Amino acid sequence: xxxxxxxxxxxxxxxxxxxxxxxxxxxxxxxxxxxxxxxxxxxxxxxxxxxxxxxxxxxxxxxxxxxxxxxxxxxxxxxxxxxxxxxxxxxxxxxxxxxxxxxxxxxxxxxxxxxxxxxxxxxxxxxxxxxxxxxxxxxxxxxxxxxxxxxxxxxxxxxxxxxxxxxxxxxxxxxxxxxxxxxxxxxxxxxxxxxxxxxxxxxxxxxxxxxxxxxxxxxxxxxxxxxxxxxxxxxxxxxxxxxxxxxxxxxxxxxxxxxxxxxxxxxxxxxxxxxxxxxxxxxxxxxxxxxxxxxxxxxxxxxxxxxxxxxxxxxxxxxxxxxxxxxxxxxxxxxxxxxxxxxxxxxxxxxxxxxxxxxxxxxxxxxxxxxxxxxxxxxxxxxx
Amino acid sequence: xxxxxxxxxxxxxxxxxxxxxxxxxxxxxxxxxxxxxxxxxxxxxxxxxxxxxxxxxxxxxxxxxxxxxxxxxxxxxxxxxxxxxxxxxxxxxxxxxxxxxxxxxxxxxxxxxxxxxxxxxxxxxxxxxxxxxxxxxxxxxxxxxxxxxxxxxxxxxxxxxxxxxxxxxxxxxxxxxxxxxxxxxxxxxxxxxxxxxxxxxxxxxxxxxxxxxxxxxxxxxxxxxxxxxxxxxxxxxxxxxxxxxxxxxxxxxxxxxxxxxxxxxxxxxxxxxxxxxxxxxxxxxxxxxxxxxxxxxxxxxxxxxxxx
Numbered sequence: 001x002x003x004x005x006x007x008x009x010x011x012x013x014x015x016x017x018x019x020x021x022x023x024x025x026x027x028x029x030x031x032x033x034x035x036x037x038x039x040x041x042x043x044x045x046x047x048x049x050x051x052x053x054x055x056x057x058x059x060x061x062x063x064x065x066x067x068x069x070x071x072x073x074x075x076x077x078x079x080x081x082x083x084x085x086x087x088x089x090x091x092x093x094x095x096x097x098x099x100x101x102x103x104x105x106x107x108x109x110x111x112x113x114x115x116x117x118x119x120x121x122x123x124x125x126x127x128x129x130x131x132x133x134x135x136x137x138x139x140x141x142x143x144x145x146x147x148x149x150x151x152x153x154x155x156x157x158x159x160x161x162x163x164x165x166x167x168x169x170x171x172x173x174x175x176x177x178x179x180x181x182x183x184x185x186x187x188x189x190x191x192x193x194x195x196x197x198x199x200x201x202x203x204x205x206x207x208x209x210x211x212x213x214x215x216x217x218x219x220x221x222x223x224x225x226x227x228x229x230x231x232x233x234x235x236x237x238x239x240x241x242x243x244x245x246x247x248x249x250x251x252x253x254x255x256x257x258x259x260x261x262x263x264x265x266x267x268x269x270x271x272x273x274x275x276x277x278x279x280x281x282x283x284x285x286x287x288x289x290x291x292x293x294x295x296x297x298x299x300x301x302x303x304x305x306x307x308x309x310x311x312x313x314x315x316x317x318x319x320x321x322x323x324x325x326x327x328x329x330x331x332x333x334x335x336x337x338x339x340x341x342x343x344x345x346x347x348x349x350x351x352x353x354x355x356x357x358x359x360x361x362x363x364x365x366x367x368x369x370x371x372x373x374x375x376x377x378x379x380x381x382x383x384x
Numbered sequence: 385x386x387x388x389x390x391x392x393x394x395x396x397x398x399x400x401x402x403x404x405x406x407x408x409x410x411x412x413x414x415x416x417x418x419x420x421x422x423x424x425x426x427x428x429x430x431x432x433x434x435x436x437x438x439x440x441x442x443x444x445x446x447x448x449x450x451x452x453x454x455x456x457x458x459x460x461x462x463x464x465x466x467x468x469x470x471x472x473x474x475x476x477x478x479x480x481x482x483x484x485x486x487x488x489x490x491x492x493x494x495x496x497x498x499x500x501x502x503x504x505x506x507x508x509x510x511x512x513x514x515x516x517x518x519x520x521x522x523x524x525x526x527x528x529x530x531x532x533x534x535x536x537x538x539x540x541x542x543x544x545x546x547x548x549x550x551x552x553x554x555x556x557x558x559x560x561x562x563x564x565x566x567x568x569x570x571x572x573x574x575x576x577x578x579x580x581x582x583x584x585x586x587x588x589x590x591x592x593x594x595x596x597x598x599x600x601x602x603x604x605x606x607x608x609x610x611x612x613x614x615x616x617x618x619x620x621x622x623x624x625x626x627x628x629x630x631x632x633x634x635x636x637x638x639x640x641x642x643x644x645x646x647x648x649x650x651x652x653x654x655x656x657x658x659x660x661x662x663x664x665x666x667x668x669x670x671x672x673x674x675x676x677x678x679x680x681x682x683x684x685x686x687x688x689x690x691x692x
Contacts, residue, residue: 005491012488016477023476223472225438227489228461 009229013237031245035199035252043188043261050151056083056100058091060108078151095142102152105138192257193348194317197341201283201311208287209300211238232376239284246280267347271354278364279340285371292378311337339363389414389572395444397430404430406595417567419586420576427595428576432543465539469546471526475519479510482518490537504532524555544575560585580679591686598686607677612636612648612685613656614677619670628665637684
């Protein structure tokens with residue numbers, strides 16, 4: 001009996017919330033537009049495969065060989081030659097003013113150096129020392145962006161096959177490498193499921209962090225406290241409508257991800273729904289806790305951002321979790337986004353079953369229950 | 385002998401250093417309209433919140449409908465109605481949606497629910513505005529909606545916290561008519577106000593000041609038992625006269641009402657009219673008459689000591 005009346009009271013709050021949400025055009029638009037726009041923006045923009053880095057060339061040799069060398073380097077698509085300079089000084093100024101990110105310096109004796117280079121095959125003249133081997137040209141790189149710098153550094157051992165029109169003295173790899181799950185190494189494959197975690201974190205916490213404060217600011221709290229309604233019933237009623245909204249957003253993100261970025265969808269639907277449900281609940285409840293702390297909607301928004309930033313930076317969305325210092329890892333473990341990121345990448349990209357990731361799932365569920373209790377308790381306290 | 389439905393003894397509520405309610409005793413009989421009259425900040429809302437179980441008293445006993453508070457607050461909730469000082473229904477929901485939301489929180493049967501909502505829409509003249517947003521209604525309409533929502537569960541006791549502060553006099557009259565209908569049907573009503581005309585309509589009244597009950601009784605009884613005579617003086621230079629009257633010990637207060645001065649004289653003066661006429665500054669052209677006290681006079685004599 002009491003469970004039935006309790007459920008009907010929760011239902012009353014839920015339908016009230018849905019009615020209000022339907023009238024609130026701005027919020028309703030955000031539900032759809034946030035995932036859509038952010039997905040398109042980040043899916044295209046966040047690209048860790050570096051291509052077409054603008055570079056300049058300082059060619060002191062001015063021979064056919066040096067021109068072929070520049071063409072060969074350009075053909076890798078890692079760099080794009082945009083400028084030519086006469087002196088190294090000019091080139092350095094261009095780097096400093098960020099016109100180019102690196103400069104390829106070709107010395108006047110490039111032909112000599114090439115002839116003596118061991119990988120090409122002529123070998124060293126007899127009696128000469130190994131230490132006399134000189135690289136044929138020199139890269140001056142703007143090292144401030146590590147991603148750019150390491151891409152250019154990868155050109156260090158570029159094979160010079162095309163240069164001499166004969167098979168290169170190929171080095172044999174020490175390891176054979178097989179890439180699972182993202183064989184073409186496209187960033188979008190990793191980023192789109194991660195975006196689901198980030199966008200859901202943002203919208204879910206944002207919606208509920210304002211929930212209680214809004215009732216207070218509009219004076220409706222005066223009424224709610226006089227009604228036969230327990231604080232737990234109110235909290236649950238406030239959270240439930242947004243669970244649906246979370247799933248709508250997930251559908252948009254993964255649907256568009258497949259359409260625009262051809263993200264392979266490997267995982268089971270049930271696993272995805274269960275993991276997302278747990279994460280949405282955890283985020284909503286986190287928002288509710290914030291809502292019982294915040295005094296107005298502005299504060300609620302600031303607290304949302306306070307949670308959102310570490311959720312983006314520490315969860316493994318931007319930087320690999322394993323590379324972070326221990327303290328940062330502990331902090332990341334507290335955030336629901338970290339656990340969901342593992343779950344959704346696992347499910348969508350690798351078709352992992354939930355049992356092998358049960359610790360992340362259990363953590364989210366525990367977080368939800370604890371958070372709900374804290375929110376209900378804190379709400380009760382604000383009455384007296 | 386009708387039974388007492390609200391009974392409080394030695395009620396105290398302390399907020400930090402501030403004593404919001406100080407040793408309040410209260411007895412409200414079934415079907416009565418009981419008024420709390422007092423200035424803003426005198427503890428009216430705090431008292432109501434304790435009597436509805438929303439606030440825990442610092443000390444004292446409360447018994448409402450035979451249930452002890454704050455222990456049985458949850459059991460009591462379905463039998464109470466509470467209309468808050470500010471409009472607290474949802475302004476972005478329609479009249480009907482607001483009532484449906486309220487009804488859904490009480491254990492109605494489906495058919496009963498619709499029936500009760502129709503009944504309320506009719507009684508409170510809201511049938512024409514079913515689909516209007518609550519936020520776009522006038523003060524009087526909003527207040528009728530708030531009352532309809534507060535009585536949706538047919539409460540045994542209805543608490544009204546300054547119900548007519550945003551309403552014009554005509555609407556206020558109509559509102560009180562509906563309150564008397566409810567009272568007639570057996571609902572006990574506890575209402576707070578700072579309007580004298582409103583207080584005068586109550587069956588019984590308690591005058592509150594700084595959390596202390598200064599007087600209580602029926603408005604008529606309060607006026608009869610008042611500790612002062614009321615004298616009206618008509619004549620020229622009333623502003624000057626008012627200042628001089630204020631210096632006399634036996635005069636409690638002097639207020640200007642149009643061309644007249646209304647003077648409260650302490651009860652220990654035998655003949656107040658003669659007393660005024662004997663004053664040195666009194667002129668023969670003045671008309672001095674003893675008049676019937678009003679509720680405002682009662683209020684002024686009871687309060688004022690502890691003000692600030």
